[in-house]
Amino acid sequence: MRPAPPPREPSARTPLTWLYVPGDRPEVVAKALHCGADVVVVDLEDAVAPDRKDRALRATAELLSDPAPGTAPVHVRVNALDGPLAETEIRTLAALPGLAGLRLPKVQGPADIHRAAGWATTAAEPAAAPALTGRLATGRRARSPGAAVAPLTTGTAHPAHPARAARTARTARTTRTAAPGSATAILTPAAPAPAALPATPALYALLESALGIEHAFAIATAHPALRGIALGEADLATELGVRDEAGLAWPRSRTVVAARAAGLAPPPQSVYPDVADLDGLARSCARGRALGFLGRAAIHPRQLPVIEAAHLPSPEEVEAAAEIVRAAGAEGGAEGGAQALPDGRFVDAAVVAGARRVLSLAERRS
Numbered sequence: 001m002r003p004a005p006p007p008r009e010p011s012a013r014t015p016l017t018w019l020y021v022p023g024d025r026p027e028v029v030a031k032a033l034h035c036g037a038d039v040v041v042v043d044l045e046d047a048v049a050p051d052r053k054d055r056a057l058r059a060t061a062e063l064l065s066d067p068a069p070g071t072a073p074v075h076v077r078v079n080a081l082d083g084p085l086a087e088t089e090i091r092t093l094a095a096l097p098g099l100a101g102l103r104l105p106k107v108q109g110p111a112d113i114h115r116a117a118g119w120a121t122t123a124a125e126p127a128a129a130p131a132l133t134g135r136l137a138t139g140r141r142a143r144s145p146g147a148a149v150a151p152l153t154t155g156t157a158h159p160a161h162p163a164r165a166a167r168t169a170r171t172a173r174t175t176r177t178a179a180p181g182s183a184t185a186i187l188t189p190a191a192p193a194p195a196a197l198p199a200t201p202a203l204y205a206l207l208e209s210a211l212g213i214e215h216a217f218a219i220a221t222a223h224p225a226l227r228g229i230a231l232g233e234a235d236l237a238t239e240l241g242v243r244d245e246a247g248l249a250w251p252r253s254r255t256v257v258a259a260r261a262a263g264l265a266p267p268p269q270s271v272y273p274d275v276a277d278l279d280g281l282a283r284s285c286a287r288g289r290a291l292g293f294l295g296r297a298a299i300h301p302r303q304l305p306v307i308e309a310a311h312l313p314s315p316e317e318v319e320a321a322a323e324i325v326r327a328a329g330a331e332g333g334a335e336g337g338a339q340a341l342p343d344g345r346f347v348d349a350a351v352v353a354g355a356r357r358v359l360s361l362a363e364r365r366s
Contacts, residue, residue: 014361015039016295016311017304018268020077022047023056029063033070035301041075044089045105053079057089064098073100075204080106087119094120094201101202105232109215110222117200117223200225208232209239213251220262229262230297231255233270245287256292266294275300285310308364318362321355328352 019037021029023044032040042063048056060076063069076093079085081104093099104116203225207213213236220229233248242248259267269288272281281303285296289311296307313321327341338346347355 013038013364014265014294015268016308016364018075018295018297019072019301019304020047020271020297020299023060023076024048024052026059026063029059030070032301033072033074036304037072037298037301038295039075039100040070040072041077041103041297043077044085045077045079053085057085057092061092061096064093064096067097069098074098075101075103077103077105077206081112081116082106086116090116090119091122099201101204101227103204103206105206106208106212106235107205107219108209108211110218113203113205113219113222113226116203117225120200120203120225202227204228204230206230206232207251207255208235210236212236213254216254216258217261220258220264226264228264228267229255229259230267231270234273245284249291252288252291252293260292266292269293269296271297271299272303273299275303278302278306281306282310311361312364313358313362317358321358321362324352324355325359328355 015038017037018039018041019032019035020041020043021032023029023042024047029040029042042060044053044056044060064074064076076089076099078089078093090102094102102116102120104112107113200223203223204227205212205219207216207219207229208231212219216229220226231248231252233251236242236251237248240247240251255267259265269285272284274280285307288296293311295311296303298304298307323341324347327347328339338348339352340346
């Protein structure tokens with residue numbers, strides 16, 4: 001577990017809307033990339049039927065081969081980490097230039113984050129064992145059949161064992177020479193290129209079980225590449241036997257506290273499944289914002305403006321925040337202690353920081 005860093009404050013473009021789209025429908029993904037969502041999440045998990053998983057992965061890999069696939073950053077939700085698909089999905093997608101983040105479903109504990117990060121950092125390596133590449137005396141290159149890049153499949157890919165790779169490297173340093181006058185080809189190994197460790201993409205953990213909620217802070221501090229946590233409320237409610245939203249109050253607050261204690265951004269709310277009930281969505285967003293959530297996942301573009309409006313500060317909140325910041329500036333900042341507002345209220349550094357977050361979010365309206 002890494003030490004919790006100081007909280008990172010939202011920027012002017014803190015994501016408020018995360019739009020999920022099915023990965024096996026490229027035409028829907030293409031439209032989603034230009035519909036105004038802050039983040040587009042290509043879903044390889046729940047939104048894709050089992051017999052279309054391979055199609056979804058291939059289409060997503062093609063999309064993310066473009067460094068700028070659309071106007072919004074693209075995240076991908078992979079399949080469950082304990083299933084047969086996630087390793088190949090992560091190894092296939094992690095190094096592609098258009099990927100902005102990986103969303104990991106059903107995370108149970110820190111070990112799941114480390115496993116996903118390990119797959120991601122081996123994404124650029126072929127799944128087969130390293131092969132010896134040499135040059136024949138005639139000038140033609142000789143290449144072992146094992147040097148071919150592994151094809152894109154939905155089966156599990158296994159990286160070469162470190163000890164086996166080391167033995168292969170030692171073998172590659174051996175040069176055979178033929179007797180004078182012999183027609184035997186001379187195999188001269190190519191100089192090994194320095195292997196750069198691929199950077200781990202941004203990881204986001206979805207907590208969808210009682211065990212995941214119990215381990216929320218440990219998950220949030222598990223790895224430097226972990227950039228956020230969020231709830232998956234449908235599966236969690238089923239496991240808990242919850243009949244209404246009151247039963248989710250504690251898991252929601254637990255998730256918010258764990259994220260902030262770990263120095264992560266406030267988590268977004270889980271999806272609101274009724275895409276026709278925009279009034280209900282607005283009320284639900286207001287309740288979530290009161291609990292400390294910031295933004296929300298969506299499953300239809302019509303939900304985006306409702307979510308954004310609900311999570312942006314009101315004009316009254318903006319004015320109150322501006323008054324606090326002005327008072328702090330007039331007193332030379334609140335770092336030295338509490339500051340008095342014109343109406344007699346006192347505010348400290350934490351309140352001033354919160355006011356600055358409000359003003360930062362308000363800039364999205366301009």
